[in-house]
Amino acid sequence: MTGKTDAAAVAINNARALLGTLLASSFQDMHVVSGDMEIFLARPAGGANPMRGQAAPAPTEAAPLGKDTLIKAPHVATLFTTAALGDRVSAGQEIATLSVLDEQFPLLAAIAGTIVGIKSAVGSLIEFDQPLLLLRQIE
Amino acid sequence: MSIKRLFVANRGEIALRIVRAAQSLGIETVLAVSAADIDSAAGRLADRTVVLGPPSAAKSYLDPRLVVHAARETGCDGLHPGYGFLSERAILPRLCADHGIAFVGPEPDVIDALGDKLRARAMAHAAGVPLVPGSDCVATAADARREGDRIGYPVLLKASAGGGGRGMVLANNGDEAEAGFHRASAEAVAAFGDGTLFMERFVPQARHVEVQLMGDGKGQVVHFGERDCSVQRRYQKLVEEAPCAAMPDHLRAQLHASAVALAASVNYRNAGTAEFLFDVARQEFYFIEVNARIQVEHPVSEMISGFDLVQEQIRIAGGAGLSVSQTQVKLSGHAIECRINAEDVARDFQPSPGRITKWQPPEGQGVRLDSHMSAGAMIPPFYDSMVGKLIVYGKDRAEAISRLAVALDSFVVEGVPTTIGLHRQIVAHPDFIENRIHTRWLEQVLLPQIGKKAA
Numbered sequence: 001m002t003g004k005t006d007a008a009a010v011a012i013n014n015a016r017a018l019l020g021t022l023l024a025s026s027f028q029d030m031h032v033v034s035g036d037m038e039i040f041l042a043r044p045a046g047g048a049n050p051m052r053g054q055a056a057p058a059p060t061e062a063a064p065l066g067k068d069t070l071i072k073a074p075h076v077a078t079l080f081t082t083a084a085l086g087d088r089v090s091a092g093q094e095i096a097t098l099s100v101l102d103e104q105f106p107l108l109a110a111i112a113g114t115i116v117g118i119k120s121a122v123g124s125l126i127e128f129d130q131p132l133l134l135l136r137q138i139e
Numbered sequence: 140m141s142i143k144r145l146f147v148a149n150r151g152e153i154a155l156r157i158v159r160a161a162q163s164l165g166i167e168t169v170l171a172v173s174a175a176d177i178d179s180a181a182g183r184l185a186d187r188t189v190v191l192g193p194p195s196a197a198k199s200y201l202d203p204r205l206v207v208h209a210a211r212e213t214g215c216d217g218l219h220p221g222y223g224f225l226s227e228r229a230i231l232p233r234l235c236a237d238h239g240i241a242f243v244g245p246e247p248d249v250i251d252a253l254g255d256k257l258r259a260r261a262m263a264h265a266a267g268v269p270l271v272p273g274s275d276c277v278a279t280a281a282d283a284r285r286e287g288d289r290i291g292y293p294v295l296l297k298a299s300a301g302g303g304g305r306g307m308v309l310a311n312n313g314d315e316a317e318a319g320f321h322r323a324s325a326e327a328v329a330a331f332g333d334g335t336l337f338m339e340r341f342v343p344q345a346r347h348v349e350v351q352l353m354g355d356g357k358g359q360v361v362h363f364g365e366r367d368c369s370v371q372r373r374y375q376k377l378v379e380e381a382p383c384a385a386m387p388d389h390l391r392a393q394l395h396a397s398a399v400a401l402a403a404s405v406n407y408r409n410a411g412t413a414e415f416l417f418d419v420a421r422q423e424f425y426f427i428e429v430n431a432r433i434q435v436e437h438p439v440s441e442m443i444s445g446f447d448l449v450q451e452q453i454r455i456a457g458g459a460g461l462s463v464s465q466t467q468v469k470l471s472g473h474a475i476e477c478r479i480n481a482e483d484v485a486r487d488f489q490p491s492p493g494r495i496t497k498w499q500p501p502e503g504q505g506v507r508l509d510s511h512m513s514a515g516a517m518i519p520p521f522y523d524s525m526v527g528k529l530i531v532y533g534k535d536r537a538e539a540i541s542r543l544a545v546a547l548d549s550f551v552v553e554g555v556p557t558t559i560g561l562h563r564q565i566v567a568h569p570d571f572i573e574n575r576i577h578t579r580w581l582e583q584v585l586l587p588q589i590g591k592k593a594a
Binding site: 014018032075076100125128129 | 190191211212489
């Protein structure tokens with residue numbers, strides 16, 4: 001993932017958490033402005049989106065598609081195994097095994113590619129969002 | 140045997156409080172954080188932080204397997220759950236036990252038993268703790284009148300199968316009990332398909348009182364006096380004080396004895412709080428529930444006892460016995476705590492996360508602030524909105540109130556709306572000063588008055 005998609009991942013995580021907060025509350029809508037993030041969520045009976053009608057931001061340049069995808073830890077875990085450097089994997093294939101309290105589960109490749117980097121040591125404690133592997137997309 | 144490295148499975152002011160308590164005992168700390176809390180006051184003070192997961196609490200603070208895995212893999216031999224989150228989920232101490240980590244709290248079976256309202260009531264009854272007077276099932280209108288006469292009015296008729304207030308009718312006398320029986324029973328049939336009713340005494344103006352307990356897990360229990368938490372909004376406490384100045388000494392002694400007897404009957408281990416309804420008009424108290432954790436408002440008990448409850452929690456979890464006997468617990472003076480939330484009172488207490496731009500906390504004699512905030516600190520929107528607890532101590536309630544008023548006046552927070560202004564109004568109100576409050580006072584008296592003034 002490039003820096004751009006990192007920000008997107010953060011935004012998606014934030015939006016998910018806010019949606020959970022809204023659904024657990026009695027609020028009809030929720031408008032959160034935090035740093036450069038602004039999110040409006042509403043139930044059918046909620047208010048109008050305050051972000052509508054504001055000046056549209058200038059279009060930004062499309063982020064160049066990175067050929068290399070950084071695979072990061074989805075949560076804290078121990079890195080149990082990883083694919084080897086140079087391994088070719090297809091989409092949906094296991095590229096690492098994570099372990100939480102001695103229970104293992106696979107981490108799958110979202111796209112086909114070649115492992116071109118190993119960023120964390122097998123056997124170590126990995127934290128959320130920590131880089132694990134670098135996957136180069138096969139053209 | 141004592142804990143060498145403590146995992147702190149919480150956030151906000153209580154995480155900071157626990158880290159400080161551990162450090163005072165010479166214990167290392169590892170703090171669990173979500174991605175939203177990587178930069179926090181507790182994180183800067185802890186020896187290490189571990190990022191569990193994304194901001195969503197369900198995928199970070201509320202996942203017991205992730206929490207215990209992180210604790211085990213960072214070499215922690217103890218885990219403090221704080222309050223909220225997983226603190227009263229028996230799965231957490233069970234997982235800790237499976238992996239050789241001392242849990243700072245009660246046994247999981249005790250947490251389960253106390254978390255079940257019916258079992259907790261049965262345990263309280265067995266320990267001789269007074270419960271709200273009530274009836275078994277009532278089958279006819281005549282039964283309802285007879286039971287109402289026995290219990291004393293006003294009474295609530297409630298559906299056995301009920302919940303959420305449906306099938307619930309208030310009766311102020313025998314005639315209303317008879318009429319109410321038919322109405323409540325019909326409502327219960329319509330709502331739940333079961334017209335079975337029972338009755339319970341209704342206390343229109345009750346105080347919420349609670350006893351701070353600490354047990355060694357072997358039957359020894361000491362108390363640190365009671366707290367009065369009657370200033371509430373929608374069952375959320377806003378102001379807590381110790382002691383309950385409205386309670387006469389003979390009743391206070393009974394209250395403490397009841398709470399200690401209940402905790403001792405289950406060999407309660409670590410900190411807990413027994414909560415009661417105090418019927419001021421009748422001068423009686425009734426058991427509500429036990430909270431099997433350290434509570435938000437524990438500082439007021441610390442202020443009147445001069446005793447650090449969180450340090451004691453950590454010592455007991457490490458295998459130590461109680462460090463004080465009941466006769467060594469000396470209670471004196473009066474303490475009041477205000478929970479300061481980032482909420483917009485004018486907009487129905489809407490949580491208002493954001494960045495603190497100015498943070499000027501009060502100082503002075505008898506003033507304590509438990510907070511993780513500072514200028515530039517961020518209040519993430521994903522969790523509760525508490526920014527701190529202002530606690531004051533005085534030789535008596537009047538002195539505590541006057542110190543609290545001064546402290547609130549000099550407390551400046553900018554960047555987000557807070558409840559400081561509401562606390563100023565509470566503390567200045569004659570009902571509060573003269574201690575005429577009850578659990579519905581804020582909603583029935585103060586908030587309507589504020590609304591009128593604003594209109």
